[in-house]
Amino acid sequence: MTLPRILGGAAAIALSIGILTQMPASAESIxxxxxxxxxxxxxxxxxxxxxxxxxxxxxxxxxQHVKGVTSAVSGYTGGTASAANYDSVSTGGTGHTEAVKVTFDPAQVSYGQLLQIYFSVVADPTQLNAQGPDRGPQYRSALFPTNARQLQTAKAYLGQxxxxxxWKRPIVTKVERAQGFFPAERYHQDYLTRHPNAPYIRINDMPKVAGLKSLYPGLYREKPVLVRAS
Structure with missing residues (x-):
């Protein structure tokens, strides 16, 4: 699997013409x-x-670096099972979005704290159908609460x-109904941990982990919880 094909969309184009370093995803959103x-x-x-x-x-x-999180799995939500694969989702026409299913212990970290981390370091909530170098509805910023408490918290927090x-621009993050979740291909799991020096990860994602550690040291853990054995 070549890097341009794995990255997909605008990120692949940027990498292929050597300008990915000019398009950091997280500098303004932390x-x-x-x-x-x-x-x-x-x-x-x-x-x-x-x-x-x-x-x-x-x-x-x-x-994966948040205390109280017991699992974080990359995958797809919002579309059918038959189209829940990277090549199909990357077209932007399947209705899916790339998402992460987070399992956590509410006694250690609350859903509200996970939201606070999300808006602080995970995503720029002002980018519509995009994040950093990636473009398309499959990269949209969205929350998928799985129970009534989460729904109440998410809606209230967006208003807050x-x-x-x-941010200088309006928030476009949406609260959407939780639908089926389909784990992504094996090579996508734990990608940041396994490839910390990959250009895309180093430029776009490592600053987010550093932001978590800096802003929320009490919630940060050095050793990530992984999907697959290293």
Whole structure:
């Protein structure tokens, strides 16, 4: 699998013509978002939530370093099972988005804190159908709550952030209904951990992990939780 084919879309084009280093995804989007004002406690021992914020390599890589997260799996949501593969999703016409399924212990990290991390370091919520060098609806910024508490928290937090005006442009992140989740191909899992010096990862995603460590040291863990054995 060649890098241009793996990256897909605008990222592949940028890499092939040598300008990827001029298009960092996260330089403007790392901000310390306020804690959610609405964040009801969960009685569950474990919960799952879906987050979409551009290429799933970076989204997964950040959440794998969050204390209380027991699993973070890259995959696809929003379309059919038959089209849930990288080549099809990369066309932008399947209805899927690249997403990460995060399983976590609410006693250690709340859904609200995961949202705070998302808006602080994971995604730029002002980019419509894009993140950094990647373009298309499969890279849209979206939240997929999996229960009523998460839905309440996500909607309230979007309203709170809109009022806070942390970004120069309007927030376009949407709250969408959680649908089927299909794990991505094996080579996509733990990509950030396995390829920290790859140009795309080094430029676009490692600053997000560094931002997590800097902004939320109490929630950061050095050793990531991985999908596959190294």
């Amino acid at each position: 901000v310390r978002a306020p804690a959610p004002a609405v964040n009801p406690a969960s009685p569950a021992k474990t919960e799952t939530a879906l987050f979409a914020g551009g290429c799933f390599w970076g989204v997964q890589g950040v959440y 952030l809109s009022q806070a005006k942390l």
